[in-house]
Amino acid sequence: FTLARNASIGLMRLDKNQQVIYCNSCWQEITGIDSNNWGRLVLRRIIHPDDLQSVKHQLDMLDANGSGSLIFRLRKPDGRELHVISHVAFEYERIGNEIVRCGALAILLDVTHHEQTQLVLQKLSASQQAILNGASRIIFATDTTGAISTFNRAGEKILGYTAQEV
Numbered sequence: 001f002t003l004a005r006n007a008s009i010g011l012m013r014l015d016k017n018q019q020v021i022y023c024n025s026c027w028q029e030i031t032g033i034d035s036n037n038w039g040r041l042v043l044r045r046i047i048h049p050d051d052l053q054s055v056k057h058q059l060d061m062l063d064a065n066g067s068g069s070l071i072f073r074l075r076k077p078d079g080r081e082l083h084v085i086s087h088v089a090f091e092y093e094r095i096g097n098e099i100v101r102c103g104a105l106a107i108l109l110d111v112t113h114h115e116q117t118q119l120v121l122q123k124l125s126a127s128q129q130a131i132l133n134g135a136s137r138i139i140f141a142t143d144t145t146g147a148i149s150t151f152n153r154a155g156e157k158i159l160g161y162t163a164q165e166v
Helices: 002-006 025-031 042-046 049-065 112-134 153-159
Strands: 010-015 020-023 067-075 081-095 098-110 140-142 148-151
Touching: 010 025, 025 098, 049 067, 049 081, 081 112
Parallel strands: none
Antiparallel strands: 010 020, 010 098, 067 081, 081 098, 140 148
């Protein structure tokens, strides 16, 4: 349990009734819920309402495959919103001739910073495109091998080639 307790990712284990058996301190930090307050419906309460149907669909897919990933937003009790990825693997056991699900192991990663960075990069890219395409002069950029990597609309009009052709 030392490895699980000290892991820098959230770890949680559920029994066959989807009751929490264990969650490490990182899981508790990410979700904002301590181990004494985890119950079967807690996860449903903290999943962002706009993501609930998507999460249900992703869980159905996981159920069919036995493992996989969920991507969603959650709301901490203090109101903060996080973007998370959870990797889930179901545990199975043989009872007689049947194989039945007896629990699950899940890890939880807070990817909020990554999502925020992606949003900033998308805005910067859109701004760059607006500047490039609004310019009345040819603007182009090359990569380290000298190949043209960026070519604006003015270049297309003046030279008669599309950006894809260059």
